[in-house]
Amino acid sequence: xxxxxWGIFGTGAVSAKFVAGLAAAQGARAEFIASRSRDxxxxxxxxxxxxxxxQGYAEAAAEGRVDAVYIATxxxxxxxxxxxxxxxxxxxxxxxxxxxxxxDAIRISEAARTRSVFAMEAMWTRFLPAARALHxxxxxxxxxxxxxxxxxxxxxxxxxxxNGMFNPALGGGAIAHLGAYPLSLGQWLFGAPTLVQAMGxxxxxxxxxxxxxxxxxxxxxxxxxxxxxxxxxxDDFHVLGTEGMLGVRGSIVRPYGLVLSxxxxxxxxxxxxxxxxxxxxxxxxxxxxxRLGRSSRSxxxxxxxxxxxxxxxxxxDEVRACVQRGAIESSIMPLDDSIAVxxxxxxxxxxxxxxxxxxx
Numbered sequence: 001x002x003x004x005x006w007g008i009f010g011t012g013a014v015s016a017k018f019v020a021g022l023a024a025a026q027g028a029r030a031e032f033i034a035s036r037s038r039d040x041x042x043x044x045x046x047x048x049x050x051x052x053x054x055q056g057y058a059e060a061a062a063e064g065r066v067d068a069v070y071i072a073t074x075x076x077x078x079x080x081x082x083x084x085x086x087x088x089x090x091x092x093x094x095x096x097x098x099x100x101x102x103x104d105a106i107r108i109s110e111a112a113r114t115r116s117v118f119a120m121e122a123m124w125t126r127f128l129p130a131a132r133a134l135h136x137x138x139x140x141x142x143x144x145x146x147x148x149x150x151x152x153x154x155x156x157x158x159x160x161x162x163n164g165m166f167n168p169a170l171g172g173g174a175i176a177h178l179g180a181y182p183l184s185l186g187q188w189l190f191g192a193p194t195l196v197q198a199m200g201x202x203x204x205x206x207x208x209x210x211x212x213x214x215x216x217x218x219x220x221x222x223x224x225x226x227x228x229x230x231x232x233x234x235d236d237f238h239v240l241g242t243e244g245m246l247g248v249r250g251s252i253v254r255p256y257g258l259v260l261s262x263x264x265x266x267x268x269x270x271x272x273x274x275x276x277x278x279x280x281x282x283x284x285x286x287x288x289x290x291r292l293g294r295s296s297r298s299x300x301x302x303x304x305x306x307x308x309x310x311x312x313x314x315x316x317d318e319v320r321a322c323v324q325r326g327a328i329e330s331s332i333m334p335l336d337d338s339i340a341v342x343x344x345x346x347x348x349x350x351x352x353x354x355x356x357x358x359x360x
Contacts, residue, residue, distance in 0.1 A: 004320045005031040005065070007090070009057055009081050010072040011044040014095060018070055018122075019048050021312025028316055034060035057081050061088045068319050070122070071095060074164050075171025079104035082119065086111045091118035091323050093315065096180045100171040102343035109335040118323050120315075120330050121338040123184045127314035130248060130255035130305035131185070134239070138189060142260065143241030149190065150224045150240070151182035153252050154210075154233025159203060165229055166205045173207040174200070175345050178227040181252050183341050185237060186225075188332075190217040192340040200352040203230070213348050249302060254311055261300035 006022065008015050008030055015033070022028045032052035035041040041053035054060040061069070061084040068091040071081045079099045085092045086108070098121035099105045112119035125131050138146065155178075157163065164170040165177050175183075186193070195216035203209040209230045215223035226233055237255075238247035242265055249257035279285065307314070318330055329335050 002027060004028045004316075004323075005067045006316070007031055007060060007066040007069040008033045008050070008072065009035075009060065009069055010074075010095075011035045011037075011040045012072055015044070015070070015072040016048065017310060018072065018312050018316070019050070021310045022316060023313075024309030025313035025316045026320060028313070028320065031066045032060060032063075058084055061085050061090060064088060064090060066090065067323060068093060068118070070316075072122075074167075075100050075176055076169060078171075079108060082108050083111055086115055086117045086119060089115065089117055091319065093120055093122050093319050095122045096184070097121075097171070097176045097342065097345065098338045099342055100176065102339055102346055105335075105339040105342040109339060112328055112335065116328055118319065118328050119335060120319060120322070120333050121184075121335075121341075122315055123180070123333055123338075124312055124315040125181060125185065125253055125255070126188055126332055127318055128255060128305075128307050128311055129314075130250070130257055130307070133258055133303070133305045134246065134248065134255075135189060137246055137258070137260070138239060142244070143239065143246050143262070144243030144265075146190070146219075146221050146239055146241045148222050148224065148240040149186055149238070151185070151237040151252055152226045152233040153178045153181055153235055154226065154228035154231050156232050157229050159205060159209075159230075166203065166207055166209075168206045172205070173209075173349065174211050174227045174229045175208055175348050178229070179211060179213075179225070179345060179348070180341065182223075182225045182227070182237060183344055184337070185252070186215065186217070186223050187337050187341050187344070189239070190219060190221045190223075192218065193223065193344055194218050196344060196347045196351070198348040198351040199355060200348075201230070202353060202356040208349055208352050211348060211352060213351075215344070245300075249304075254307070256304065256306050258303045258305065259300045260303065 019030045030050045034054040038055040045053040069085045070093045072095040159166040165172045193215035198213035200211035210228040212226045235251045237252045244262040248255035
């Protein structure tokens with residue numbers, strides 16, 4: 001099998017995860033690592049067994065000799081680095097968030113389409129087996145008509161200067177780094193939202209540290225989400241329908257299965273006063289139920305959809321498949337979805353900043 005050669009932009013932790021993930025990909029290898037710093041590039045190459053270390057991103061794009069470039073520099077640099085590669089005719093996989101603005105997402109999309117060069121946002125979660133199964137089960141109406149989707153993703157982090165998530169100049173913020181997951185999954189499942197409402201907290205560095213937002217999708221589905229860089233929150237994603245509930249097992253970032261709770265709609269129930277009704281309300285019955293941890297919402301069918309390796313190779317395989325058949329975008333992660341998510345992210349951030357400005 002012909003090796004699919006990857007160039008890597010950026011020496012951060014996510015680049016290391018992607019390179020490690022290539023071990024499970026179909027005939028793929030990292031050919032070079034590029035950084036502004038020669039020392040950082042060389043140290044990364046040596047540690048991960050990458051043949052070449054290149055100083056400078058323009059130099060790396062000009063040298064080429066790869067089949068695609070994975071861009072994992074700070075979000076503020078994504079647009080510039082993607083356009084460098086596209087102008088050089090090199091397909092790109094751009095780490096989420098693809099850009100800091102919808103305008104930049106459109107610039108990348110237009111450049112890729114004009115030059116017929118493949119481009120895709122690296123929203124790797126969409127390609128995991130569990131996420132694909134979630135998408136398919138909803139299309140099959142497994143839980144009837146979907147009414148609500150909810151997700152939470154929060155970690156408590158110290159806002160240190162070295163942490164780019166707290167640096168507005170680098171595209172930091174809870175929406176950019178954490179909100180991208182529920183926003184992208186919701187976009188994939190239900191399309192672009194038609195209404196956005198949000199509130200949150202702006203930290204001392206000027207980025208959104210906490211964000212709670214509700215979305216109304218075009219098909220009537222309501223989304224309710226919370227993300228935070230300063231508070232621990234459940235790491236979950238659930239879809240609620242008229243005939244049950246479907247949620248992911250494991251992290252919203254890296255699910256490895258689903259939990260399906262089926263419950264048909266109830267008809268009208270007339271009031272009961274007989275001995276059975278009285279028994280159900282007896283204190284001893286409720287005491288036993290509490291001791292056993294049982295409720296009307298307990299249980300559900302667990303389904304395994306485990307991923308191979310560390311999970312990053314699925315998006316790499318999608319890039320290879322698309323490039324080899326001449327496609328310039330993925331049907332699973334199309335460019336229009338990335339543009340829509342960038343626009344929704346902007347709307348949420350703007351709403352939070354406006355509220356913060358009123359409070360001053």
